Amino acid sequence: MPATRRPTAIVVGVLATLLLLVGCTDGPRPQTARPDVTARPSPADTAAALPTVGSYVSLGDSFTSGPGLANLQDGAGLCLRSDHNWPSLLADLLQASRFDDVSCAGARTRDIRQPAAGLTGARPQIAAVTGSTDLVTVGIGGNDGGLFSSLIGACTRANDTCASFARDGAPAILARTVRDVEASLDAIKAIAPDATVVLVGYLRIMPETGTCRSIDIPSADAAALVATEEALDRSLSVAARGADVTFVSLRAASRGHDACAGSRAWTNGAAPTGRDGIAFHPRLAGMRAVARAVADAL
Template identity: 30%
Template sequence: MRLSRITAYVSSLLLATAFALTGATAAQADQQSGQQAAATGYVALGDSYSSGVGAGGYDSGSGDCKRTPRAYPALWAAANSPSSFNFTACSGARTGDVVANQLGPLGSGTGLVSVSVGGNDAGFADVMTTCVLQSESNCLARIATARSYVETTLPGNLDKVYTAISAKAPAAQVVVLGYPRFYKLGGGCLAGLSEKERSAINGAADLLNSTTAKRAADHGFAFGDVSSAFTGHEICSGDAWLHSVNWTNIGESYHPKAAGQSGGYLPVFSAAAS
Protein backbone atom coordinates (compact mmCIF):
# COMPACT_ATOMS: atom_id res chain seq x y z
CA MET A 1 0.00 0.00 0.00
CA ARG A 2 2.83 2.36 0.91
CA LEU A 3 4.53 1.59 -2.40
CA SER A 4 1.35 2.43 -4.29
CA ARG A 5 1.16 5.81 -2.54
CA ILE A 6 4.78 6.58 -3.36
CA THR A 7 4.22 5.56 -6.97
CA ALA A 8 1.12 7.74 -7.18
CA TYR A 9 3.01 10.68 -5.65
CA VAL A 10 5.92 10.35 -8.06
CA SER A 11 3.53 10.01 -11.00
CA SER A 12 1.67 13.14 -9.93
CA LEU A 13 4.94 15.03 -9.51
CA LEU A 14 6.16 13.99 -12.96
CA LEU A 15 2.83 14.88 -14.48
CA ALA A 16 2.82 18.30 -12.81
CA THR A 17 6.37 18.92 -14.00
CA ALA A 18 5.41 17.93 -17.53
CA PHE A 19 2.45 20.31 -17.47
CA ALA A 20 4.68 23.11 -16.18
CA LEU A 21 7.27 22.55 -18.86
CA THR A 22 4.61 22.25 -21.54
CA GLY A 23 3.00 25.44 -20.33
CA ALA A 24 6.32 27.29 -20.41
CA THR A 25 7.05 26.03 -23.90
CA ALA A 26 3.58 27.05 -25.06
CA ALA A 27 4.02 30.48 -23.52
CA GLN A 28 7.34 30.94 -25.27
CA ALA A 29 5.81 29.81 -28.56
CA ASP A 30 2.89 32.20 -28.10
CA GLN A 31 5.32 35.04 -27.40
CA GLN A 32 7.37 34.25 -30.51
CA SER A 33 4.22 33.94 -32.57
CA GLY A 34 3.03 37.28 -31.28
CA GLN A 35 6.32 38.91 -32.18
CA GLN A 36 6.11 37.50 -35.68
CA ALA A 37 2.47 38.52 -36.03
CA ALA A 38 3.36 42.08 -35.08
CA ALA A 39 5.72 42.32 -38.06
CA THR A 40 3.10 42.07 -40.77
CA GLY A 41 3.75 45.14 -42.89
CA TYR A 42 4.40 44.40 -46.57
CA VAL A 43 6.76 46.43 -48.78
CA ALA A 44 6.98 45.79 -52.54
CA LEU A 45 10.25 46.85 -54.14
CA GLY A 46 11.74 46.43 -57.59
CA ASP A 47 11.45 47.21 -61.26
CA SER A 48 8.72 47.25 -63.90
CA TYR A 49 7.93 43.57 -63.46
CA SER A 50 6.88 44.37 -59.90
CA SER A 51 5.28 47.78 -60.57
CA GLY A 52 3.09 46.12 -63.20
CA VAL A 53 4.15 47.69 -66.49
CA GLY A 54 2.21 45.93 -69.23
CA ALA A 55 -0.84 45.21 -67.06
CA GLY A 56 -2.49 48.60 -67.62
CA GLY A 57 -4.66 50.60 -65.24
CA TYR A 58 -1.72 52.60 -63.93
CA ASP A 59 -2.05 54.77 -60.85
CA SER A 60 -1.67 58.34 -62.08
CA GLY A 61 -0.05 59.25 -58.78
CA SER A 62 2.85 56.89 -59.47
CA GLY A 63 4.02 58.90 -62.48
CA ASP A 64 6.71 57.26 -64.60
CA CYS A 65 6.98 54.39 -62.10
CA LYS A 66 3.72 53.05 -63.59
CA ARG A 67 2.44 51.17 -60.58
CA THR A 68 -0.90 49.46 -61.01
CA PRO A 69 -3.41 47.64 -58.80
CA ARG A 70 -3.18 44.82 -61.34
CA ALA A 71 0.42 44.05 -60.34
CA TYR A 72 1.07 41.04 -58.11
CA PRO A 73 2.05 43.09 -55.01
CA ALA A 74 -1.24 44.99 -55.03
CA LEU A 75 -3.22 41.84 -55.79
CA TRP A 76 -1.56 40.00 -52.89
CA ALA A 77 -2.13 42.92 -50.51
CA ALA A 78 -5.81 43.13 -51.49
CA ALA A 79 -6.28 39.42 -50.82
CA ASN A 80 -4.27 39.21 -47.58
CA SER A 81 -4.80 42.59 -45.85
CA PRO A 82 -1.35 43.16 -44.31
CA SER A 83 -1.23 45.69 -41.49
CA SER A 84 0.45 48.11 -43.91
CA PHE A 85 1.28 48.05 -47.61
CA ASN A 86 3.93 50.22 -49.23
CA PHE A 87 4.37 49.90 -52.99
CA THR A 88 7.62 51.55 -54.13
CA ALA A 89 8.54 49.40 -57.15
CA CYS A 90 9.26 51.57 -60.18
CA SER A 91 9.57 51.08 -63.92
CA GLY A 92 13.18 51.24 -65.08
CA ALA A 93 14.66 50.65 -61.63
CA ARG A 94 18.14 49.22 -61.36
CA THR A 95 19.78 47.84 -58.25
CA GLY A 96 21.18 51.25 -57.28
CA ASP A 97 17.75 52.84 -57.66
CA VAL A 98 16.19 50.33 -55.28
CA VAL A 99 18.80 51.12 -52.62
CA ALA A 100 18.66 54.87 -53.14
CA ASN A 101 14.94 55.44 -53.65
CA GLN A 102 12.76 52.55 -52.52
CA LEU A 103 13.79 51.40 -49.05
CA GLY A 104 12.21 54.23 -47.03
CA PRO A 105 9.17 52.26 -45.82
CA LEU A 106 11.26 49.36 -44.49
CA GLY A 107 11.57 49.05 -40.74
CA SER A 108 11.16 46.85 -37.69
CA GLY A 109 7.46 46.41 -38.45
CA THR A 110 8.09 45.06 -41.94
CA GLY A 111 7.22 41.38 -42.03
CA LEU A 112 7.28 40.76 -45.79
CA VAL A 113 9.28 42.19 -48.69
CA SER A 114 9.12 41.36 -52.38
CA VAL A 115 11.65 42.51 -54.97
CA SER A 116 12.48 41.93 -58.62
CA VAL A 117 15.57 43.66 -59.95
CA GLY A 118 18.56 42.97 -62.19
CA GLY A 119 17.10 42.94 -65.68
CA ASN A 120 17.66 46.65 -66.22
CA ASP A 121 21.20 46.41 -64.87
CA ALA A 122 21.91 43.75 -67.48
CA GLY A 123 20.48 45.94 -70.23
CA PHE A 124 17.67 43.67 -71.35
CA ALA A 125 15.71 46.58 -72.87
CA ASP A 126 18.69 47.32 -75.08
CA VAL A 127 19.07 43.61 -75.84
CA MET A 128 15.52 43.45 -77.16
CA THR A 129 15.87 46.70 -79.11
CA THR A 130 19.02 45.39 -80.74
CA CYS A 131 17.47 42.03 -81.55
CA VAL A 132 14.29 43.51 -83.02
CA LEU A 133 15.95 46.23 -85.10
CA GLN A 134 19.34 44.81 -86.05
CA SER A 135 20.89 41.68 -87.51
CA GLU A 136 21.01 38.26 -85.92
CA SER A 137 24.76 38.56 -85.39
CA ASN A 138 24.34 41.90 -83.60
CA CYS A 139 21.56 40.43 -81.48
CA LEU A 140 23.66 37.46 -80.40
CA ALA A 141 26.64 39.70 -79.65
CA ARG A 142 24.50 41.97 -77.47
CA ILE A 143 23.14 38.96 -75.60
CA ALA A 144 26.70 37.75 -75.00
CA THR A 145 27.56 41.15 -73.49
CA ALA A 146 24.54 40.96 -71.20
CA ARG A 147 25.46 37.45 -70.11
CA SER A 148 28.97 38.58 -69.23
CA TYR A 149 27.56 41.37 -67.08
CA VAL A 150 25.22 38.99 -65.28
CA GLU A 151 28.09 36.60 -64.54
CA THR A 152 30.66 39.17 -63.40
CA THR A 153 29.04 42.37 -62.13
CA LEU A 154 25.40 41.76 -61.27
CA PRO A 155 26.02 39.45 -58.27
CA GLY A 156 27.79 42.21 -56.35
CA ASN A 157 25.03 44.70 -57.13
CA LEU A 158 22.36 42.26 -55.96
CA ASP A 159 24.33 41.73 -52.75
CA LYS A 160 24.13 45.46 -52.05
CA VAL A 161 20.35 45.45 -52.45
CA TYR A 162 19.82 42.36 -50.31
CA THR A 163 22.19 43.55 -47.57
CA ALA A 164 20.42 46.92 -47.43
CA ILE A 165 17.01 45.24 -47.14
CA SER A 166 18.18 43.03 -44.27
CA ALA A 167 19.74 45.98 -42.46
CA LYS A 168 16.55 48.05 -42.59
CA ALA A 169 14.04 45.22 -42.08
CA PRO A 170 15.80 42.50 -40.05
CA ALA A 171 12.56 40.67 -39.17
CA ALA A 172 11.20 40.53 -42.70
CA GLN A 173 10.67 37.50 -44.86
CA VAL A 174 12.09 38.47 -48.25
CA VAL A 175 10.91 36.97 -51.53
CA VAL A 176 12.97 37.66 -54.64
CA LEU A 177 11.06 37.25 -57.90
CA GLY A 178 12.69 36.21 -61.17
CA TYR A 179 11.77 36.75 -64.81
CA PRO A 180 9.89 34.60 -67.34
CA ARG A 181 11.34 33.17 -70.51
CA PHE A 182 10.05 35.31 -73.34
CA TYR A 183 9.55 32.79 -76.13
CA LYS A 184 7.98 29.44 -76.76
CA LEU A 185 10.44 27.75 -79.09
CA GLY A 186 8.89 26.07 -82.09
CA GLY A 187 5.77 28.13 -81.47
CA GLY A 188 3.38 29.93 -83.75
CA CYS A 189 5.41 33.04 -84.60
CA LEU A 190 6.02 33.07 -88.35
CA ALA A 191 7.90 36.37 -88.46
CA GLY A 192 10.17 38.44 -86.28
CA LEU A 193 13.22 37.06 -84.53
CA SER A 194 14.94 33.90 -85.66
CA GLU A 195 14.64 30.75 -83.57
CA LYS A 196 18.31 31.08 -82.73
CA GLU A 197 17.75 34.58 -81.35
CA ARG A 198 14.71 33.47 -79.35
CA SER A 199 16.65 30.57 -77.86
CA ALA A 200 19.55 32.85 -76.93
CA ILE A 201 17.18 35.32 -75.24
CA ASN A 202 15.57 32.52 -73.23
CA GLY A 203 18.99 31.25 -72.22
CA ALA A 204 19.98 34.70 -71.00
CA ALA A 205 16.80 34.88 -68.92
CA ASP A 206 17.65 31.50 -67.39
CA LEU A 207 21.13 32.75 -66.51
CA LEU A 208 19.70 35.89 -64.92
CA ASN A 209 17.32 33.78 -62.86
CA SER A 210 19.91 31.27 -61.69
CA THR A 211 22.33 34.06 -60.76
CA THR A 212 19.65 35.91 -58.84
CA ALA A 213 18.46 32.75 -57.10
CA LYS A 214 22.00 32.01 -55.89
CA ARG A 215 22.47 35.47 -54.44
CA ALA A 216 19.01 35.34 -52.81
CA ALA A 217 19.76 31.97 -51.22
CA ASP A 218 23.08 33.20 -49.87
CA HIS A 219 21.20 35.98 -48.06
CA GLY A 220 18.59 33.59 -46.69
CA PHE A 221 15.86 34.90 -49.01
CA ALA A 222 13.26 32.88 -50.89
CA PHE A 223 13.34 32.91 -54.69
CA GLY A 224 10.16 32.82 -56.75
CA ASP A 225 10.90 31.24 -60.13
CA VAL A 226 8.10 32.24 -62.51
CA SER A 227 9.46 30.35 -65.53
CA SER A 228 7.24 27.32 -64.97
CA ALA A 229 4.18 29.47 -64.31
CA PHE A 230 4.62 31.13 -67.71
CA THR A 231 5.24 27.87 -69.57
CA GLY A 232 2.62 27.64 -72.28
CA HIS A 233 2.01 31.38 -72.05
CA GLU A 234 5.20 32.73 -73.64
CA ILE A 235 5.29 34.85 -76.78
CA CYS A 236 4.58 32.57 -79.78
CA SER A 237 2.49 30.24 -77.60
CA GLY A 238 -0.91 31.34 -78.88
CA ASP A 239 -1.95 32.29 -75.32
CA ALA A 240 0.75 34.76 -74.38
CA TRP A 241 0.81 36.39 -70.96
CA LEU A 242 3.60 38.63 -72.25
CA HIS A 243 3.49 41.50 -74.70
CA SER A 244 5.63 41.17 -77.79
CA VAL A 245 6.56 44.48 -79.44
CA ASN A 246 3.72 46.82 -78.52
CA TRP A 247 3.92 49.58 -81.10
CA THR A 248 1.09 51.60 -79.50
CA ASN A 249 2.84 51.61 -76.11
CA ILE A 250 6.45 50.63 -76.67
CA GLY A 251 7.27 50.65 -72.96
CA GLU A 252 4.96 47.68 -72.40
CA SER A 253 6.87 45.50 -74.84
CA TYR A 254 8.18 42.26 -73.31
CA HIS A 255 6.33 42.81 -70.05
CA PRO A 256 3.59 40.69 -68.45
CA LYS A 257 0.00 41.46 -69.29
CA ALA A 258 -2.56 41.56 -66.49
CA ALA A 259 -2.98 37.79 -66.92
CA GLY A 260 0.76 37.34 -66.41
CA GLN A 261 0.61 39.24 -63.13
CA SER A 262 -2.45 37.42 -61.78
CA GLY A 263 -1.82 33.99 -63.29
CA GLY A 264 1.99 33.94 -63.27
CA TYR A 265 3.56 36.18 -60.65
CA LEU A 266 0.82 36.21 -58.00
CA PRO A 267 0.62 32.44 -57.35
CA VAL A 268 4.41 32.12 -57.32
CA PHE A 269 4.77 34.96 -54.85
CA SER A 270 1.89 33.70 -52.71
CA ALA A 271 3.47 30.25 -52.46
CA ALA A 272 6.89 31.66 -51.55
CA ALA A 273 5.40 34.02 -48.97
CA SER A 274 3.28 31.39 -47.23
Protein backbone atom coordinates in the same frame (compact mmCIF):
# COMPACT_ATOMS: atom_id res chain seq x y z
CA MET B 1 11.25 28.34 -90.52
CA PRO B 2 12.30 31.74 -89.12
CA ALA B 3 9.55 34.33 -88.87
CA THR B 4 9.58 37.21 -91.33
CA ARG B 5 10.40 40.50 -89.66
CA ARG B 6 7.64 43.11 -89.45
CA PRO B 7 9.39 46.51 -89.10
CA THR B 8 6.34 48.41 -87.86
CA ALA B 9 5.59 46.03 -85.01
CA ILE B 10 9.25 45.86 -84.06
CA VAL B 11 9.70 49.63 -84.01
CA VAL B 12 6.59 50.17 -81.89
CA GLY B 13 7.44 47.34 -79.51
CA VAL B 14 11.08 48.22 -79.04
CA LEU B 15 10.42 51.93 -78.59
CA ALA B 16 7.83 51.21 -75.90
CA THR B 17 10.20 48.87 -74.13
CA LEU B 18 13.24 51.12 -74.31
CA LEU B 19 11.35 54.21 -73.17
CA LEU B 20 10.23 52.44 -70.03
CA LEU B 21 13.45 50.62 -69.33
CA VAL B 22 15.76 53.61 -69.61
CA GLY B 23 13.51 56.66 -69.25
CA CYS B 24 12.12 56.20 -65.75
CA THR B 25 15.03 54.89 -63.76
CA ASP B 26 15.66 56.35 -61.77
CA GLY B 27 2.92 39.08 -36.19
CA PRO B 28 6.37 39.18 -37.52
CA ARG B 29 8.55 36.13 -37.94
CA PRO B 30 12.33 35.70 -38.18
CA GLN B 31 13.86 35.16 -41.61
CA THR B 32 15.28 31.67 -41.93
CA ALA B 33 17.27 29.98 -44.68
CA ARG B 34 14.93 28.62 -47.34
CA PRO B 35 15.58 26.85 -50.65
CA ASP B 36 14.74 28.31 -54.02
CA VAL B 37 11.09 27.89 -54.87
CA THR B 38 10.10 26.75 -58.34
CA ALA B 39 6.78 28.50 -58.31
CA ARG B 40 3.48 27.18 -59.58
CA PRO B 41 0.19 29.05 -59.34
CA SER B 42 -1.75 28.00 -56.25
CA PRO B 43 -5.30 26.69 -56.36
CA ALA B 44 -7.83 29.22 -55.11
CA ASP B 45 -8.73 27.03 -52.15
CA THR B 46 -5.28 27.59 -50.61
CA ALA B 47 -6.17 31.21 -49.78
CA ALA B 48 -7.32 30.24 -46.28
CA ALA B 49 -3.82 28.91 -45.51
CA LEU B 50 -2.02 32.14 -46.41
CA PRO B 51 -0.12 33.89 -43.61
CA THR B 52 -1.38 37.07 -42.00
CA VAL B 53 0.73 40.06 -43.04
CA GLY B 54 0.66 43.41 -41.33
CA SER B 55 3.07 45.60 -43.29
CA TYR B 56 4.08 44.66 -46.85
CA VAL B 57 6.59 46.59 -49.01
CA SER B 58 7.14 45.92 -52.72
CA LEU B 59 10.38 46.93 -54.48
CA GLY B 60 11.22 46.37 -58.14
CA ASP B 61 11.22 47.38 -61.78
CA SER B 62 8.65 47.41 -64.60
CA PHE B 63 7.98 43.66 -64.44
CA THR B 64 6.75 44.44 -60.92
CA SER B 65 5.16 47.87 -61.40
CA GLY B 66 3.03 46.82 -64.39
CA PRO B 67 3.14 49.65 -66.96
CA GLY B 68 0.28 49.56 -69.43
CA LEU B 69 -2.12 47.82 -67.06
CA ALA B 70 -5.11 49.81 -65.84
CA ASN B 71 -5.28 51.64 -63.59
CA LEU B 72 -2.34 53.66 -62.31
CA GLN B 73 -1.93 53.78 -58.55
CA ASP B 74 -2.34 57.18 -56.92
CA GLY B 75 0.96 59.01 -57.07
CA ALA B 76 2.53 56.48 -59.46
CA GLY B 77 3.87 59.19 -61.75
CA LEU B 78 6.60 58.09 -64.16
CA CYS B 79 6.98 54.81 -62.28
CA LEU B 80 3.74 53.68 -63.95
CA ARG B 81 2.64 51.45 -61.06
CA SER B 82 -0.62 49.68 -61.82
CA ASP B 83 -3.20 48.86 -59.18
CA HIS B 84 -3.36 45.45 -60.87
CA ASN B 85 0.35 44.63 -60.70
CA TRP B 86 1.26 41.44 -58.89
CA PRO B 87 2.23 43.10 -55.57
CA SER B 88 -1.20 44.81 -55.41
CA LEU B 89 -2.91 41.48 -56.12
CA LEU B 90 -0.69 39.76 -53.55
CA ALA B 91 -1.46 42.40 -50.93
CA ASP B 92 -5.16 41.67 -51.47
CA LEU B 93 -4.59 37.91 -51.17
CA LEU B 94 -2.66 38.39 -47.93
CA GLN B 95 -5.09 41.03 -46.65
CA ALA B 96 -2.11 43.19 -45.70
CA SER B 97 -3.07 45.96 -43.30
CA ARG B 98 -0.40 48.25 -44.80
CA PHE B 99 0.92 48.07 -48.36
CA ASP B 100 3.67 50.27 -49.78
CA ASP B 101 4.52 49.70 -53.44
CA VAL B 102 7.56 51.66 -54.56
CA SER B 103 8.38 49.57 -57.64
CA CYS B 104 9.22 51.70 -60.66
CA ALA B 105 9.41 51.17 -64.41
CA GLY B 106 13.04 51.37 -65.48
CA ALA B 107 14.49 50.72 -62.02
CA ARG B 108 17.88 49.10 -61.68
CA THR B 109 19.24 47.36 -58.62
CA ARG B 110 21.13 50.51 -57.65
CA ASP B 111 17.75 52.27 -57.26
CA ILE B 112 16.99 50.05 -54.30
CA ARG B 113 19.62 51.85 -52.22
CA GLN B 114 19.98 55.26 -53.89
CA PRO B 115 17.63 57.80 -55.48
CA ALA B 116 16.62 56.94 -59.04
CA ALA B 117 18.33 59.13 -61.61
CA GLY B 118 15.95 61.41 -63.48
CA LEU B 119 13.13 61.30 -60.92
CA THR B 120 13.09 64.60 -59.07
CA GLY B 121 12.66 64.11 -55.33
CA ALA B 122 12.77 60.33 -55.63
CA ARG B 123 13.94 58.39 -52.60
CA PRO B 124 15.76 55.07 -52.65
CA GLN B 125 13.20 52.29 -52.76
CA ILE B 126 14.61 50.83 -49.56
CA ALA B 127 13.41 53.94 -47.69
CA ALA B 128 9.94 52.37 -47.63
CA VAL B 129 11.24 49.48 -45.48
CA THR B 130 11.19 49.92 -41.70
CA GLY B 131 11.90 47.81 -38.66
CA SER B 132 8.22 46.95 -38.41
CA THR B 133 7.88 45.68 -41.99
CA ASP B 134 6.65 42.07 -42.10
CA LEU B 135 7.13 41.21 -45.77
CA VAL B 136 9.38 42.62 -48.50
CA THR B 137 9.24 41.37 -52.10
CA VAL B 138 11.89 42.38 -54.62
CA GLY B 139 11.72 42.01 -58.41
CA ILE B 140 14.88 43.54 -59.85
CA GLY B 141 17.97 42.91 -61.99
CA GLY B 142 16.74 42.82 -65.59
CA ASN B 143 17.63 46.45 -66.27
CA ASP B 144 21.11 46.33 -64.76
CA GLY B 145 23.75 47.25 -67.30
CA GLY B 146 20.94 47.83 -69.81
CA LEU B 147 20.50 44.04 -70.02
CA PHE B 148 16.90 43.87 -71.26
CA SER B 149 17.01 46.96 -73.45
CA SER B 150 20.36 46.01 -75.03
CA LEU B 151 19.27 42.45 -75.63
CA ILE B 152 15.92 43.33 -77.19
CA GLY B 153 17.59 46.01 -79.29
CA ALA B 154 20.28 43.62 -80.48
CA CYS B 155 17.85 40.83 -81.26
CA THR B 156 15.49 42.96 -83.33
CA ARG B 157 18.20 44.13 -85.74
CA ALA B 158 19.05 42.25 -88.92
CA ASN B 159 22.62 41.31 -87.98
CA ASP B 160 24.48 38.97 -85.62
CA THR B 161 24.58 41.30 -82.60
CA CYS B 162 22.00 39.27 -80.66
CA ALA B 163 24.09 36.12 -80.20
CA SER B 164 27.29 38.09 -79.65
CA PHE B 165 25.70 40.23 -76.92
CA ALA B 166 24.24 37.17 -75.18
CA ARG B 167 27.64 35.45 -75.36
CA ASP B 168 30.04 38.33 -74.70
CA GLY B 169 28.11 41.13 -72.98
CA ALA B 170 25.53 39.52 -70.74
CA PRO B 171 27.83 37.40 -68.51
CA ALA B 172 29.77 40.40 -67.19
CA ILE B 173 26.53 42.31 -66.57
CA LEU B 174 25.02 39.37 -64.69
CA ALA B 175 28.11 38.89 -62.54
CA ARG B 176 27.70 42.47 -61.32
CA THR B 177 23.97 41.99 -60.92
CA VAL B 178 24.53 39.08 -58.53
CA ARG B 179 26.71 41.23 -56.29
CA ASP B 180 24.37 44.24 -56.37
CA VAL B 181 21.19 42.25 -55.75
CA GLU B 182 22.78 40.34 -52.87
CA ALA B 183 24.00 43.60 -51.31
CA SER B 184 20.52 45.12 -51.62
CA LEU B 185 18.90 42.09 -50.01
CA ASP B 186 21.41 42.26 -47.16
CA ALA B 187 20.61 45.96 -46.69
CA ILE B 188 16.88 45.19 -46.53
CA LYS B 189 17.46 42.51 -43.91
CA ALA B 190 19.57 44.89 -41.84
CA ILE B 191 16.69 47.37 -41.66
CA ALA B 192 13.96 44.77 -41.14
CA PRO B 193 15.62 41.75 -39.50
CA ASP B 194 12.30 40.11 -38.62
CA ALA B 195 10.75 40.52 -42.06
CA THR B 196 10.28 37.78 -44.63
CA VAL B 197 12.26 38.84 -47.72
CA VAL B 198 11.47 37.26 -51.08
CA LEU B 199 13.32 37.78 -54.37
CA VAL B 200 11.03 37.18 -57.35
CA GLY B 201 12.22 36.20 -60.83
CA TYR B 202 10.90 37.06 -64.29
CA LEU B 203 8.16 35.52 -66.39
CA ARG B 204 9.20 33.99 -69.69
CA ILE B 205 9.03 36.16 -72.78
CA MET B 206 10.43 33.57 -75.19
CA PRO B 207 9.21 30.04 -75.86
CA GLU B 208 11.64 27.25 -75.03
CA THR B 209 12.25 26.62 -78.72
CA GLY B 210 11.35 28.35 -81.94
CA THR B 211 9.74 31.72 -82.48
CA CYS B 212 6.49 33.31 -83.66
CA ARG B 213 5.08 36.42 -85.30
CA SER B 214 4.20 37.92 -81.91
CA ILE B 215 7.84 38.37 -81.01
CA ASP B 216 9.05 38.68 -84.62
CA ILE B 217 12.55 37.43 -83.88
CA PRO B 218 14.30 34.70 -85.93
CA SER B 219 14.84 31.31 -84.29
CA ALA B 220 18.61 31.72 -83.96
CA ASP B 221 18.24 35.00 -82.12
CA ALA B 222 15.34 33.65 -80.07
CA ALA B 223 17.65 30.94 -78.75
CA ALA B 224 20.10 33.60 -77.56
CA LEU B 225 17.28 35.40 -75.76
CA VAL B 226 16.21 32.18 -74.05
CA ALA B 227 19.77 31.54 -72.91
CA THR B 228 19.97 35.03 -71.39
CA GLU B 229 16.58 34.67 -69.66
CA GLU B 230 17.83 31.43 -68.09
CA ALA B 231 21.14 33.01 -67.10
CA LEU B 232 19.33 35.89 -65.38
CA ASP B 233 17.18 33.43 -63.45
CA ARG B 234 20.26 31.50 -62.30
CA SER B 235 21.99 34.74 -61.30
CA LEU B 236 19.05 35.84 -59.16
CA SER B 237 19.01 32.41 -57.54
CA VAL B 238 22.68 32.79 -56.64
CA ALA B 239 22.05 36.26 -55.16
CA ALA B 240 19.14 34.98 -53.06
CA ARG B 241 21.22 32.11 -51.69
CA GLY B 242 24.04 34.49 -50.86
CA ALA B 243 21.66 36.74 -48.92
CA ASP B 244 19.84 33.76 -47.35
CA VAL B 245 16.38 34.69 -48.65
CA THR B 246 13.75 32.81 -50.64
CA PHE B 247 13.93 33.00 -54.43
CA VAL B 248 10.72 32.44 -56.41
CA SER B 249 11.69 31.32 -59.90
CA LEU B 250 8.93 31.72 -62.46
CA ARG B 251 10.57 29.70 -65.22
CA ALA B 252 8.61 26.49 -64.60
CA ALA B 253 5.36 28.27 -63.80
CA SER B 254 5.40 30.27 -67.03
CA ARG B 255 6.37 27.42 -69.35
CA GLY B 256 3.75 27.43 -72.09
CA HIS B 257 2.69 30.97 -71.19
CA ASP B 258 5.36 32.90 -73.11
CA ALA B 259 4.63 35.68 -75.60
CA CYS B 260 4.04 33.08 -78.34
CA ALA B 261 1.27 31.30 -76.40
CA GLY B 262 -1.63 33.27 -77.85
CA SER B 263 -4.57 33.52 -75.46
CA ARG B 264 -2.53 31.63 -72.83
CA ALA B 265 0.34 34.15 -72.91
CA TRP B 266 1.36 35.83 -69.67
CA THR B 267 3.71 38.28 -71.41
CA ASN B 268 3.31 40.47 -74.48
CA GLY B 269 5.25 40.31 -77.70
CA ALA B 270 6.36 43.26 -79.79
CA ALA B 271 2.91 44.74 -80.44
CA PRO B 272 0.47 44.42 -77.52
CA THR B 273 -3.14 45.48 -77.87
CA GLY B 274 -5.58 47.15 -75.52
CA ARG B 275 -4.61 48.05 -71.98
CA ASP B 276 -2.98 44.72 -71.20
CA GLY B 277 0.62 45.74 -70.57
CA ILE B 278 3.36 47.01 -72.86
CA ALA B 279 5.73 45.29 -75.30
CA PHE B 280 7.75 42.40 -73.87
CA HIS B 281 6.19 42.85 -70.41
CA PRO B 282 3.58 41.04 -68.29
CA ARG B 283 -0.08 40.94 -69.15
CA LEU B 284 -2.76 40.95 -66.45
CA ALA B 285 -2.93 37.15 -66.60
CA GLY B 286 0.80 37.07 -65.88
CA MET B 287 0.47 39.43 -62.93
CA ARG B 288 -2.24 37.23 -61.46
CA ALA B 289 -0.04 34.17 -61.90
CA VAL B 290 2.94 35.81 -60.19
CA ALA B 291 0.78 36.91 -57.24
CA ARG B 292 -0.46 33.34 -56.78
CA ALA B 293 3.04 31.95 -57.14
CA VAL B 294 4.52 34.24 -54.50
CA ALA B 295 1.59 33.57 -52.18
CA ASP B 296 2.23 29.86 -52.64
CA ALA B 297 5.88 30.33 -51.72
CA LEU B 298 4.89 32.05 -48.47
